[in-house]
Amino acid sequence: MSTDTDIAESKGLAKQLGFWHLWAIGVGSVVGDGIFLLLGDGIATAGPAAILAYVLAGLFMLFIALAVSDLAVGLPSAGAMWIWGREILGDYAGFISGLSYAVGWIIAGGSVGLAMGRITQFFVPDLGVPAAVWGILFVTIFALIQLGGVFLSSRLQLGTVLLLVGIVLIFGISTILSGNYSGTRFTPFFPNGYGSVWAAMAFGMYAYMGPLTLTTGGDEAKNVEDIPRALVVACVTFLFIYTLAMIGMIGIMGYEQFTSLESPFTTTAQMVWGSNAALIINFAAWIAAFTSLFMGTMYSAPRMLYKMGEMKVLPDIFGQVYEGTRVPLFSTVFVWACSVVLLLVAQYELLDYGQLSLLLVFAWLVTWGVAIVAAVKYRREHPGHVAKQNWKQPLFPLFPVLGMLGVAFILYGTFSGAAASFGLGIVFLIAISAIYYFYGRHRMDNAEIPTVLDTDRQPSTDD
Numbered sequence: 001m002s003t004d005t006d007i008a009e010s011k012g013l014a015k016q017l018g019f020w021h022l023w024a025i026g027v028g029s030v031v032g033d034g035i036f037l038l039l040g041d042g043i044a045t046a047g048p049a050a051i052l053a054y055v056l057a058g059l060f061m062l063f064i065a066l067a068v069s070d071l072a073v074g075l076p077s078a079g080a081m082w083i084w085g086r087e088i089l090g091d092y093a094g095f096i097s098g099l100s101y102a103v104g105w106i107i108a109g110g111s112v113g114l115a116m117g118r119i120t121q122f123f124v125p126d127l128g129v130p131a132a133v134w135g136i137l138f139v140t141i142f143a144l145i146q147l148g149g150v151f152l153s154s155r156l157q158l159g160t161v162l163l164l165v166g167i168v169l170i171f172g173i174s175t176i177l178s179g180n181y182s183g184t185r186f187t188p189f190f191p192n193g194y195g196s197v198w199a200a201m202a203f204g205m206y207a208y209m210g211p212l213t214l215t216t217g218g219d220e221a222k223n224v225e226d227i228p229r230a231l232v233v234a235c236v237t238f239l240f241i242y243t244l245a246m247i248g249m250i251g252i253m254g255y256e257q258f259t260s261l262e263s264p265f266t267t268t269a270q271m272v273w274g275s276n277a278a279l280i281i282n283f284a285a286w287i288a289a290f291t292s293l294f295m296g297t298m299y300s301a302p303r304m305l306y307k308m309g310e311m312k313v314l315p316d317i318f319g320q321v322y323e324g325t326r327v328p329l330f331s332t333v334f335v336w337a338c339s340v341v342l343l344l345v346a347q348y349e350l351l352d353y354g355q356l357s358l359l360l361v362f363a364w365l366v367t368w369g370v371a372i373v374a375a376v377k378y379r380r381e382h383p384g385h386v387a388k389q390n391w392k393q394p395l396f397p398l399f400p401v402l403g404m405l406g407v408a409f410i411l412y413g414t415f416s417g418a419a420a421s422f423g424l425g426i427v428f429l430i431a432i433s434a435i436y437y438f439y440g441r442h443r444m445d446n447a448e449i450p451t452v453l454d455t456d457r458q459p460s461t462d463d
Contacts, residue, residue, distance in 0.1 A: 012310070012321040013078060013219040013303075013328075014150055019226040021154035022214045024161040025299070026234030028291030029210035038207040039246055040264035046200035047191040047255040051246050056197075057204025058239035060406030065211055065235055066393055067403035068371045069228035071378055073391045075452065076218030076227060078328075079307030081367050086311075087451050088374035088381075091444055095313055095436045096429065097370035100363035102304040103428075105213075106335060107360040109297035110342025111353060113139050116289040117343075122282045132347030136340050138290075142298045143336040149325035150220050150299075157295045160287050167284045168241045171269060175248030178272045185254040202413030205406070207242070209364060211235055212371075213296050216303040225391050297339060302331035312447035313440040355421055361414050362425030368407050376400045382453055 017025075042050035068084070077083040082098025116138050117131030146153050175181060190196070211234050214227065221227055249258075249268045258264055265285075269277035306328035309318025322329040346353045379386055379396055386392065393399060415422040 012306075012319075012326060014326040015220055015222050016149070016151040017154055017217045017220045017226075018222055019230055021158055022217055022221060022226055022230035023234050023237070024154070024158040024291075025217060025295045026211040026214040026230055027165065027237050028157055028161045028294070029213035029296045029300070030208055030234070030238045030292075038203050039242065039249065040258050042200040042203040042207075043246065043250060043255050043264070044258040045192070045203065046196035048186040048189045048250050049192075049194075049197050050200045050204075050255075051243060051250070053197045053200035054204040054207070054242055054246060055239065057201045058208055058235065058242065060205065060402065060409065061208040061211060062232065062235040062239070063399045063402035064368055064372065064406055065231040066228075066399040068212065068215070068368075068375045069231060069391065070386060070389070070393045070396075071371065071375050072215045072218065072227040072231070073224050073389045074378065074382075074385055076215075076221065076224040077307060078216055078219040078303035079311070080212075080215040080218055080304065081371050082304060082308055082311075082313075084374045084378075085370045087453050088377050089370065091313070091441065092433070092436055093370050093374070095308075095440055096432055097367045098304050098308055099432050099435075100428075101367040102301045102308075102335075103432075104360045104363040104367070105297045105301040106338045107342065107356050107363075109139065109293060109301075109335070109339035110346045111357060112289050112293045112297065113339055113343045114346045116286060116293065117347075119282055119286045119289065122278075130347060132343045135343045135347075139293065139298065139336055139339045139343070142294050143332055145294075146298050146302070146332050147322055147325060147327055147329070149327060153295065153299060157291060157299075160294075161291050164284060164287045164291060165237065165241060167280070167287075168245055171265075171272075171284075172241065172244030172248045174272050175252050175268060176244075178252060180271055181248070181251040183251065185251055191255065198409075198413065201409065205410045205413070206361065208235075208238065209361070210292070210296060211238075212368070213300045216300045219303075219307075225389075228391050228393075298332070298335060301335045302328045305331040305334065311449055312443045313436070355424060358414065358418060358421040359424055359428060361410065362422070363428065365407055365411055366425075366429065369404070372400050372403050372407070385453060 039050075039054075042054055046053050071084040072080070075083050075087055079098060081101050082094045084094070085097040086094030113135035114131055117134035120134040121129070121131055145156065211231060214230055214234065218224060218227060245265075249264055252268050252271055253264070263281070266278050266281045269281050273280065305314060305318045306321070308314040309316060309320070309331065317330045318328075318334070320329040320331075321327065345351050375393075376397060379393070415425075
């Protein structure tokens with residue numbers, strides 16, 4: 001007979017993640033290099049009302065996090081969304097949820113790695129090294145650090161996230177305290193109409209994607225109840241610093257200039273900090289890209305693939321653990337290789353990376369949708385298992401409803417004018433479904449791996 005720890009807790013990974021390490025994974029996965037571009041896009045779209053749009057977008061992301069928080073505690077795992085879907089909705093739902101999540105982070109690895117390379121070129125322009133080469137160097141170093149163990153990688157992530165949050169906080173506070181700041185620049189608040197808020201929310205939701213990354217630390221968390229707490233605090237953290245930065249930028253420059261600015265952060269910082277601003281902001285952007293790539297692509301995606309390999313739905317080799325440091329071995333190398341290929345694809349424009357980025361959004365919407373449905377069914381059909389957990393989602397089922405509204409909004413806002421991109425997402429779903437039905441399902445049937453909840457079912461009080 002299976003027990004909770006047989007399935008939900010991998011014996012192959014080391015429990016080295018405390019609350020702040022989980023928090024740093026969540027914050028770093030959101031506050032990537034996009035903060036230095038996407039805030040400007042939102043302000044250009046909605047003017048000062050972009051502040052409202054991004055607050056609403058951040059709240060929706062918080063709702064999604066709260067919606068799945070019961071699962072994060074009740075079924076903690078490196079496989080997170082794969083395990084949740086499999087346990088509650090069946091193997092197929094878990095497979096498409098888990099693999100969609102991993103593919104999303106692998107796609108992000110190419111674009112974020114290239115961004116790191118281009119930022120590096122700013123610091124050493126005379127070397128003439130292509131951005132993709134810098135990116136390949138960095139993802140190689142990051143993969144090696146990951147193989148050095150989660151103790152090392154999580155502490156490095158925490159330090160860089162604290163530095164990044166500190167820089168953005170100083171930026172926001174210094175702009176507001178600057179003599180150039182004026183509250184009159186927030187009038188009119190809706191210069192492009194009320195409808196522009198919804199358009200800007202699409203940028204906000206895209207900017208805030210990523211906090212659920214920390215749930216793949218389920219096997220390595222010292223205390224699984226830290227996972228939902230870290231989710232909430234991470235969401236509040238990035239919501240606060242994004243809002244502060246937007247208030248500072250608009251108050252310094254007004255909203256009219258954002259339509260023509262390539263780097264609004266740098267322009268605003270130069271008005272406050274002077275000639276060294278570009279150096280500081282590019283350094284912050286490099287750190288932001290690092291935190292996203294390091295613990296998003298190079299940590300979280302390998303954990304998901306590792307757990308799927310361990311449970312036989314992917315080839316056994318994905319379930320290999322490097323015994324010296326107890327981290328996924330082949331899965332880390334596989335994600336590194338995929339990132340190298342995608343860096344070259346992005347550098348030489350072999351594929352439309354804009355379409356791949358939209359595929360990332362589609363893949364994660366699939367993951368979130370499956371996870372929210374699983375969370376609702378978990379609460380309704382497994383009250384005994386839920387009752388044993390000290391953390392319980394408040395106000396159920398409010399947050400699953402609001403979270404699903406957020407998923408629907410992102411889906412509409414992203415693909416309403418992009419039918420081809422939506423079609424690519426459908427093709428992706430068909431492809432991974434074929435992998436499951438022609439390969440993964442048969443492997444799992446032969447392995448006969450039980451689920452936690454089937455062996456731990458307790459009758460409802462309504463029975």
